[in-house]
Amino acid sequence: MDTRVKQTLHHYIGGKKVQSDGGRFGDVYNPATGEVTTLVPLASADETRAAIASAAAALPAWSATPPAKRAQVMFKFRELVYANMDEIAQLVSAEHGKTIEDAKGSIQRGVEVVEFACGIPQLLKGDYSEGVASGVDMYNVRQPVGVCAGITPFNFPAMVPMWMFPVAIACGNTFILKPSEKDPSCPLRLAELMTEAGLPDGVLNVVNGDKESVDTLLTDPRVDAISFVGSTQIGEYIYQTGCANNKRVQALCGAKNHMVVMPDADLDQAVDATMGAAYGSAGERCMAISVVVAVGDETADQLIEKLTPKIKGLKVGSYTDASTEMGPLVTPAHCEKVHGYVDKGVAEGAELVIDGRGHSVAGHENGAFIGGCLFDKVKPSMSIYTDEIFGPVLCVVRVDTYDEAEKLVTEHEYGNGAAIFTRDGDCARAFTTNVQIGMVGVNVPIPVPVAYHSFGGWKRSLFGDHHIHGMEGVRFYTRMKTITARWPSGIRDGAVFNFRSGSE
Numbered sequence: 450m451d452t453r454v455k456q457t458l459h460h461y462i463g464g465k466k467v468q469s470d471g472g473r474f475g476d477v478y479n480p481a482t483g484e485v486t487t488l489v490p491l492a493s494a495d496e497t498r499a500a501i502a503s504a505a506a507a508l509p510a511w512s513a514t515p516p517a518k519r520a521q522v523m524f525k526f527r528e529l530v531y532a533n534m535d536e537i538a539q540l541v542s543a544e545h546g547k548t549i550e551d552a553k554g555s556i557q558r559g560v561e562v563v564e565f566a567c568g569i570p571q572l573l574k575g576d577y578s579e580g581v582a583s584g585v586d587m588y589n590v591r592q593p594v595g596v597c598a599g600i601t602p603f604n605f606p607a608m609v610p611m612w613m614f615p616v617a618i619a620c621g622n623t624f625i626l627k628p629s630e631k632d633p634s635c636p637l638r639l640a641e642l643m644t645e646a647g648l649p650d651g652v653l654n655v656v657n658g659d660k661e662s663v664d665t666l667l668t669d670p671r672v673d674a675i676s677f678v679g680s681t682q683i684g685e686y687i688y689q690t691g692c693a694n695n696k697r698v699q700a701l702c703g704a705k706n707h708m709v710v711m712p713d714a715d716l717d718q719a720v721d722a723t724m725g726a727a728y729g730s731a732g733e734r735c736m737a738i739s740v741v742v743a744v745g746d747e748t749a750d751q752l753i754e755k756l757t758p759k760i761k762g763l764k765v766g767s768y769t770d771a772s773t774e775m776g777p778l779v780t781p782a783h784c785e786k787v788h789g790y791v792d793k794g795v796a797e798g799a800e801l802v803i804d805g806r807g808h809s810v811a812g813h814e815n816g817a818f819i820g821g822c823l824f825d826k827v828k829p830s831m832s833i834y835t836d837e838i839f840g841p842v843l844c845v846v847r848v849d850t851y852d853e854a855e856k857l858v859t860e861h862e863y864g865n866g867a868a869i870f871t872r873d874g875d876c877a878r879a880f881t882t883n884v885q886i887g888m889v890g891v892n893v894p895i896p897v898p899v900a901y902h903s904f905g906g907w908k909r910s911l912f913g914d915h916h917i918h919g920m921e922g923v924r925f926y927t928r929m930k931t932i933t934a935r936w937p938s939g940i941r942d943g944a945v946f947n948f949r950s951g952s953e
Contacts (some may be wrong), residue, residue, distance in 0.1 A: 457488045457575055458633055458844055460496065460657055461640040463503040464650030471496055475630045475659070480546030480777040481767035483815035487544075489633045492658035497625075497665040500654040504596045504623035505535055505671045507651030510536065512593045512621040515571040519619050523567045525646035531841075533642065538634055541607055542768035544632035546776040546817070547730050552607070555730075559611030561900035562918045566619035572923050573620070585935045591927035593621035595673035596668045596696060600687065601636070602679045603629035603779050605838075607633070610636050612675045612904070616922040622674075624797065626655045627666060631779050633657050663766075663813055667691050674926065676917065680736070680837070681863070681909050688912035699913040701905060703837040704865030705738045708894055709854045709880065712748050718892065719870040720755045723843070726868075726894035728763060729820050731775050732841040736866050736888075736895045740827075740834065740844045742854045747785035749847045753802060753825055756843075760803050760821040766810050773949045777810075777817040780839060784817035785838030791822055794833040799824040805841065829857065837863070849878060859885040864907030868894050 452593035457474070460467045469490030477487035492500075511519075530537065534553060541552040577588040591803060599613040606628060614624045633655075640655045656662050666672050667690045674697040675685045684702035691698035708720050708726065726738035743749035766773040778784040788806055795801050806819025827834050827844040834844055848854050857869050868890035869880045877891045887906035888894030898904050898919065906915025914924035 450663065456486075456595075457505040458657060459489060460490065460492060460500065461498045461637055461655040462651075462654075463654070464644050464648075467496075467499075469496060477544055477631065477633065478637050478817070479543060479778055480669075481810075481813050481816045482912050483767070483781055483817060487634065489630050489657050491747070492656045492662040492870070493760065493916050494661055495663045496923070497656050497658065498624050498661040498669060499536065501596065501666070503654050504617065504625050507649060508596060508623045511613045511618075511623055511649060511652050514621070516619070516621070518575055519621065520567050520569050522561055522643070522647050523615055523619055527560055527563045527567065528650075528857045529642040529646055530639075532558065533638075537607060537638060540635040540638060541632070542776070544634055545603065545606060545733075545779055546768060547733075548773050548776055549771075551776075552768075555605050555608040558900075560606075561616045562922075564766075565900040565918065566615040569619040573918070573927070581933070584938060585933060587931065587933045589929055589931040591620070592930055594926055594928055595622060595928060596625070596671055597622045597674040598625040598627065598672050599676045599863055600627045600663060600666070600679065601629060603631040604730065605736070606632045606635040607639065609678050610639060612678075612743055612918045612922075612950065616918060617674075617676075617926045618648070618652060620923060620926040623652045623927055624654070625672070627658060627662055630657055630659060633747050640935055643714060655853075660842075662843070663687070664690070667696070668694050668848065669776040671692070675700075675724060676925070678917075684753055684912055685909075688700075697913075697925065699915045699917060700911065701735070701917060702910050702912065703863055704735045704737075704906065704910055705740060705835070705837055705861055705869075706736060706866040707742050707858045707861070707870075708738045708867070709742045709851075709858065709869040710735075710744065710748055710752060711851065711873065711876060712745050713872045714747075714748075714870040716751055716755060716874070720759065722870070722892075722894035723752075724759050727843040728760070728775050728841045729777055731819075733779060733839050736897055738868065738894050739838060739842065742848060742857055743844050744851055744854050746847060749825070749845055753823070753845060756823060757803060761824055763821050765808055765818055765820055767813055769814065775821065775841060777813075778819060779817065781817045783839070784819055787842065788837060788840060790833055790840070792809070794824050794827070794831060794844075797828075797831040797833070799828070799831055799833060799844070799932050800826045829860065835862075844876045855880060855884055859883075861906060863910045864889070865910035866896055867907065870897060887916070890933065896949065
């Protein structure tokens with residue numbers, strides 16, 4: 450083990466910290482310095498099965514707990530998150546690299562789903578039909594799926610787990626969280642706060658790991674449902690493997706989000722929106738705008754003229770500097786990957802208007818930094834257009850008409866999010882109606898739904914039938930049961946061997 454590392458993390462199983470005995474560890478970096486600060490254990494199959502066993506043992510009692518009592522835990526957890534907001538944000542920023550304010554904003558979006566889960570008694574109400582036949586009533590109820598697991602990405606170590614486990618647990622399920630091994634400290638702290646909020650041991654477990662732990666969750670028959678957020682390549686594997694093992698699966702995957710800018714748009718508003726949507730969180734978010742589709746050369750020229758000084762003026766630095774606007778990428782390896790895409794864009798013939806490669810921050814020369822990058826005259830055949838780069842690289846594609854713009858957005862293999870900036874209501878309505886995208890914004894660059902609506906894309910941005918959080922989340926984490934009941938009146942009317950009409 451590396452003696453320079455300050456600490457080694459653990460798993461959280463059965464309401465307790467559990468030290469790993471698997472002997473495999475991964476590096477957790479401080480992205481601003483490039484230093485390894487923590488070792489995270491990579492769970493063996495046996496360690497993962499121990500978490501599954503804990504969740505399975507806790508399931509009968511928790512699923513029988515009245516929804517109102519489950520909601521009380523969520524209310525308390527919400528208060529604990531707010532009370533510990535500064536600490537949680539520090540954990541996020543120290544391992545992900547995003548600014549403190551950005552981290553707090555993402556935690557707040559997670560808390561909104563916790564607040565939604567607090568209403569679970571109302572959300573689980575069923576339907577009742579009296580007298581569907583003579584003396585026969587019919588009703589349906591929603592019951593827990595069972596043991597659920599969540600596999601979450603590095604870019605939102607607080608928000609995405611809170612988009613999953615609060616809804617699942619409020620619905621009466623037990624849960625195993627497998628967070629990203631790149632920034633695992635925040636999810637572990639959230640699990641501790643759930644225990645402090647009164648959650649019984651074993652209802653929420655956290656297992657740190659890699660493919661070995663994921664494959665164990667996907668194949669163990671005690672796991673009933675899997676939620677995933679991450680890349681399309683991994684998400685498709687999760688979906689296919691989970692379904693082959695008779696599990697319910699929702700896999701939210703890659704994106705290449707477009708922002709169409711019409712000639713009549715308020716260009717100052719569009720530029721400000723683009724800056725936050727493309728370079729916020731260093732572009733490491735699945736709803737980042739990575740392509741601007743400018744309708745008309747004049748629109749494109751004006752956009753680039755207005756964007757250029759703003760991108761060059763971005764304050765790139767460590768989260769410890771309060772003036773920082775964009776932090777580093779999550780690891781040195783990911784930074785190299787993003788650099789490689791910029792290299793490809795140049796080689797493929799795109800015009801690199803602003804080159805963020807080689808950006809250095811004084812005192813943090815080994816940090817995973819890259820400045821904002823801007824490409825113009827990008828073609829749909831280029832890898833910087835087709836691939837999800839997951840970094841601060843913005844591509845401008847020029848088209849002549851609205852119809853070309855709509856066709857371009859719809860034909861991309863990803864269908865996560867898109868936006869249009871225009872003053873024309875007819876144009877906006879045509880776009881929102883026709884574009885083949887799961888989440889659409891009108892003069893809103895990042896159309897992430899609020900907690901009581903649901904989040905999810907189309908096409909290769911989503912595998913499975915259910916979006917995440919909101920009522921779609923409740924439907925995913927529950928199964929509907931329909932009961933048909935007849936209580937004999939005491940008057941014998943003989944056996945019935947065929948269906949009777951409801952009007953008898």
